[in-house]
Amino acid sequence: MNAIDRSHAKPAAKLLSGNAACAQGALDAGCTFFAGYPITPSSEIAERLSVLLPKAGGVFIQMEDEIAAMAAVVGASMGGVKALTATSGPGFSLKQENIGYAAGAEIPCVVVNVMRGGPSTGMPTRPSQADIYQTRYGSHGDYPIIVLAPASAREIYDETIRAFDLAEICRTPVILLYDQVIAQSSETVALGGRAPVHATRKWASGPRESYKPYAADADGVPPMPRPGDGYRTHTTGLTHSESGFPSQDPETVTRNLGRLYAKLDHFRDLIDSYEAVRCEDAEVVIVAIGISARAARRAVDACRAEGHKVGLFRPITLWPFPEIALREATQHAKAILVPELNIGQLRLEIERQLRDRRVEGLHLISGEPITPAQIAAAATKLATEV
Amino acid sequence: MPKSRIELRFGGTGGQGLVLSAKLLAxxxxxxxxxxxxxxxxxxxxxxxFCNADLVVAAGEVDYPLxxxxxxxxxLDKIAVKPSWPRLKDGALVIADSRLCPELPDGSMRRCHFPLNRTAIELGSERVTNIVALGVLIEMTGLCKRASVEKVIRASSPRGFLDLNMDALAAGYDLAKAPVAAAAS
Incomplete structure (x- = not known):
């Protein structure tokens, strides 16, 4: 999935913000429905799509709030279209109930969360990376979910398309997670000539009489009924059997929830994505996402210039965490440095994955991004200690 | 050959069109x-x-965007001095409005005052102070060709603002020909 064909891209670089790249990626992925409620620093996605979607024959709705927006997206997807919503921290909190519904009822959709300072209203115009666990565990109950964490305008474009692909293929909500700096900074991006990737939904086929809406194929994904095709279906937030009707039968409940996890395991090759920079011989590996990873990339060069063996591991797919790739990238590392704009979130996952290793955090909660110099200083300190 | 990486800021207060100036230049x-x-x-x-709009210019792909x-x-406002001053390079060029940002700290930078705001008012609207400043910056640094920024302004100006914007830009070019060194404060 990572191997996106760019061979016929003709660079005609133009200035694009991360949010504008997201809107363009959604259009190119075949998204025809957006429902949302504006919130800084995500509003440019809605603003752009309010102009572009109707022109492309799609539907844009500004809803009364984020709860309704998420509900509309779930409904639109059940109606057979690729659907998107975009928000930031406080709005993302409101969407959680319906994100859980989409995970449980297996409704494909894409949710963008642009991270700003929190908690609560917090710092609307300042970056943060403190929603790492909210994207994974924000809704109640056990459920798997896919979270993608792009780090540039170009990557936001590509990952938005990939988010729609994964949502359709795995029949699951996919969260696109990036910070205010990446969202609102504009970068020269060449998008010319690239044929967008389209995953088509697996529709129900075969005899209508015996159709069961939650009877999965071997890949764990049940085909969805296309409205109008005549398949009887039932969708509920209650635990359900293959018929779609509510069930609390212990065996049925256990099997169904197990299948939700197993289907993502089945597609891990498509889901996993990461970038490893100069990790082959690295004694210190920096693990970072978003703007912190952009700063870390520069810090790696600075440290290498001083003779320190420092590398960068950047998960592009944040959840499920690409743990095999992390272990490979850190096999020679004596210490791991996790710079992030929170009080210690990604660090917890790295500690969990690499229990035998020294893991240090570099945490900034001031509303300012971490600088390359701050990361380089911390990495150099670690490199000289180990 | 252009320098491999150039970094600059339009600093001032919200509503002055700082982001617009940076986007036009970008x-x-x-x-x-x-x-x-x-x-x-x-x-x-x-x-x-406080509002600032920053720009990083590079020969190749920009690794770190800030x-x-x-x-x-x-x-364009004194509010921007404190957060920006510690991050100036030695010998950096500082272009400040004479009225809105009258006092500048000392240092090894090239500090210049211009009546940007007054010029804009004389042209007919305070709102084009940002474009006068853009004209000064381009003329003093040669960051981009005049023709390039003029093309961008032509393409993006709302109806009724094109002539004013072009006049403001030209006024900026003219001001740049006679920079006034800022007095030490």
């Missing part, structure tokens, strides 16, 4: 095939508060 540079990253910081209010140390700083 578009002009992109038109010339340069790689740019443009970012901004602003307060959660529609007017007022500025680390400024080569050029444009100041």
């Amino acid at each position: 578009d002009a540079l992109a038109l010339e095939g340069r790689h740019v990253a443009q970012s901004q910081t602003y307060e959660p209010t529609s007017r007022g508060g 500025p680390v140390a400024f080569d050029h700083l444009v100041l």
